[in-house]
Amino acid sequence: MILENDGIRLRAVEPEDLELLYRWENDESNWKLSNTLVPYSRYILKKYIAGSGKSIYETGQLRLMIDIVPDERTVGTIDLYDFDHYHNRAGVGILIADPSDRKKGYASAALSCLINYAFDTIGLHQLWCNIQSTNPESMHLFTNHGFILCATRKEWIRTEEGYETEHTLQLINTKK
Numbered sequence: 001m002i003l004e005n006d007g008i009r010l011r012a013v014e015p016e017d018l019e020l021l022y023r024w025e026n027d028e029s030n031w032k033l034s035n036t037l038v039p040y041s042r043y044i045l046k047k048y049i050a051g052s053g054k055s056i057y058e059t060g061q062l063r064l065m066i067d068i069v070p071d072e073r074t075v076g077t078i079d080l081y082d083f084d085h086y087h088n089r090a091g092v093g094i095l096i097a098d099p100s101d102r103k104k105g106y107a108s109a110a111l112s113c114l115i116n117y118a119f120d121t122i123g124l125h126q127l128w129c130n131i132q133s134t135n136p137e138s139m140h141l142f143t144n145h146g147f148i149l150c151a152t153r154k155e156w157i158r159t160e161e162g163y164e165t166e167h168t169l170q171l172i173n174t175k176k
Helices: 015-025 028-034 042-051 106-122 136-144
Strands: 003-005 008-012 062-068 073-084 089-096 126-132 148-159 162-172
Touching (some): 003 106, 008 106, 015 042, 015 073, 062 106, 089 106, 089 136, 106 136, 126 136, 136 162
Parallel strands (some): 089 126
Antiparallel strands (some): 003 008, 008 062, 062 073, 073 089, 126 162, 148 162
C-alpha cells in the first residue's frame, strides 16, 4: 500500500533520517507541543529507528515521515500513538518542522492519508488528538478533517508563560 496524497508520501522511518529526527526532537520550540522535557541522544534515536519496523500492535505507536513528491524532501512526521487495541483507538500527532513549509497543505494531505490508513487498513474505530488553545492552526487542520471537540481541560499544560488550556478532539470511523 502506498500512502500518497496531494503531493506528499508517508513512509517508514529509515536510518538515513537520524540527523533530521535528532534536530527536530531536540528543537526546544517543538517540546511545548509534544510535552517533551529532555533532549534525545543519537543513541536513543538509533535504537528507536532500529525498532521502528515493529507493528503498532507491538509498540503502541507508528511514526511515518512526510515526504514531498516528487523531490522526496522530508518536511515532517505524523504519528499514531497510545494505540489501544482493545478500544480500537489511537492518538494523532503531526509536525511540519520548518515554519517555511507550513500552510502549504502538507499537513492536511498527510492527515488525510493517515486517517484513511488508520480506518481502512488498521481498522480503528476512532482517532483523537490533543491541541493547546494557543495553536489555532492545528485546531483548524483537525476540524477541517472532521474531528470534533469532545473535551476541554482548563490550565492543563504548564508553560514558561503560565498554564494553557488543552482541547481533545476525536474522529469516529463511520465506515464501520
